Amino acid sequence: MMATSSEASKGAPVVAIRKLAKSDVPTVWMILQESPEAAAWSQESLLQLASADPAGWVAELNGLPVGFLIGRIAADEFEILNLAVAAAHRRNGIASKLLESALEFSRNVSCVSAYLEVRVSNVPAIKLYTHHGFTESGRRVRYYRHPVEDALVLSLNLSGNH
Numbered sequence: 001m002m003a004t005s006s007e008a009s010k011g012a013p014v015v016a017i018r019k020l021a022k023s024d025v026p027t028v029w030m031i032l033q034e035s036p037e038a039a040a041w042s043q044e045s046l047l048q049l050a051s052a053d054p055a056g057w058v059a060e061l062n063g064l065p066v067g068f069l070i071g072r073i074a075a076d077e078f079e080i081l082n083l084a085v086a087a088a089h090r091r092n093g094i095a096s097k098l099l100e101s102a103l104e105f106s107r108n109v110s111c112v113s114a115y116l117e118v119r120v121s122n123v124p125a126i127k128l129y130t131h132h133g134f135t136e137s138g139r140r141v142r143y144y145r146h147p148v149e150d151a152l153v154l155s156l157n158l159s160g161n162h
């Protein structure tokens, strides 16, 4: 996930993916404040997740967290619970790098599929996931509140994607 030394020497942004740490919580929470489409978790919830050694990652740009992804393993499935990238750093492939790390981890722990729920109106997120091979596998009617909206369930078969 690191840029090559030639990229770094040309001054290209260096994005690195690493595991989420408790010290990331304030920055991750700030990213959530500018991401109303993401699940609105409190700092307390984030701290609990970060303390429990979750399946969580941050993307660092020149050493500063600019995106995160948190998931969980449920039996042989990997569920993506939350994902956001700081508004100023979107469309630079950062969510893709986070997603690729999470999917690689999922395969390594023998998950057979990955899935998530997303608001039907969240076109950027739906395009991101379909770009990575996810397809619609269900719909949960009136799943979200504020505003009330359906969720699409998007899934990816991991066993056929090695």
Ligand SMILES: CC(C)(COP(=O)(O)OP(=O)(O)OC[C@H]1O[C@@H](n2cnc3c(N)ncnc32)[C@H](O)[C@@H]1OP(=O)(O)O)[C@@H](O)C(=O)NCCC(=O)NCCS
Pocket: 035, 036, 037, 038, 039, 082, 083, 084, 085, 086, 089, 090, 091, 092, 093, 094, 095, 096, 097, 116, 117, 118, 119, 122, 123, 124, 125, 127, 128, 129, 131
């Ligand atoms: C959705 C989100 C995480 C995408 O992050 P990102 O770092 O900008 O995504 P990437 O740069 O890796 O995008 C990869 C691909 O996804 C698709 N995509 C991402 N954002 C898009 C947008 N705004 N419009 C259309 N397609 C988009 C494109 O296919 C893109 O590839 P391209 O840039 O080569 O065209 C970001 O917009 C975000 O944080 N949104 C708010 C929180 C959120 O919605 N979270 C998801 C909850 S399920």
